[in-house]
Amino acid sequence: MKMSETWSGDLWLAKDYAIFHGSLGVSTIHAHHAHQLILAQNEPAHVEIGSDRVRASQIWIESMRSHAILTPLVSHYSVYAEPHAIDGQLLLKSISTNEITMSALNVTMDKLGRKPPLDTRVEHALRQVDLQLEGKISADKIAKSVHISLSQLERLFSAQLGLSVRRLVLWRRLRVALATTLQGWTLTEAAHAAGFADSAHLSRTMRSIFGIRADRSLAHMRLRLLN
Structure with missing residues (x-):
């Protein structure tokens, strides 16, 4: 290497x-x-x-x-x-x-001080996303769970998070995959645990978000999870 x-x-x-x-x-x-x-x-x-x-x-x-x-x-x-x-x-x-x-x-x-809390609808939507990361996530269902339209949810995400719902889901999935891989899971196991279709999907996402290959980098990192 x-x-x-x-x-x-x-x-x-x-x-x-x-x-x-x-x-x-x-x-x-x-x-x-x-x-x-x-x-x-x-x-x-x-x-x-x-x-x-x-x-x-x-x-x-x-x-x-x-x-x-x-x-x-x-x-x-x-x-x-x-x-x-x-x-x-x-x-x-x-x-x-x-x-x-x-x-x-x-x-x-x-x-370090933190910014004021997000809109309660965004906070609830994020919790719903995190609860569903292992499976398929419907942005429309997430929007309905906070009693707004999908277009309203997208506007809220764009304004307060700077991301679309889809990009936010990918970001959250990648965090889960990183943590599980660094705890000794295989790429395939971590991909499935985070809701990716397969390890190739995880690798493509890692490449687009961090510009590196998952298989060449994650094996050389040590993880410490903080409270």
Whole structure:
């Protein structure tokens, strides 16, 4: 396996944020729901964001912004934050680069203020999505469960989450698949547990959202689930 294709390290996963420390491999162009803050250690990170190429020790990538990792990093930290819960600018102001460790970053993220609660209909819809991730999810039924039309639900999701219902479901499924795979499940087992048709469907989703191959990266990560 080429060094440039390998991601390895520790992933700490919480409800609305994640922290990764380890080797960062190159990726294809992709976009994910979470904000991402890259904190390089030994050498600057080299990232393509939209039409720009950025080389720096600290790089901020906003939610759903297309980007690609252009060169591998031997050691770095990445902080991922759910945009509906965590204000990106507040996160940037709160991260201290004087002494970066997984524990220090986790304390910062845990103490970080959260945005006001979402519309109660959106909150209920998200709970319904999470309860149904193992099977087929009908956006129309989700909308009916909160007594609004599908078009109204889509508008609410777009306004408050920045995602369509379908994209939100994929994002939630991928989180489940990541967690189960990193706990020792096979890709096929994790795919089915998260509601993907098969491991190929999971792999395609991983590629489109994180720009990397699931089979080449997940086997080299260690997971810690946070409260």
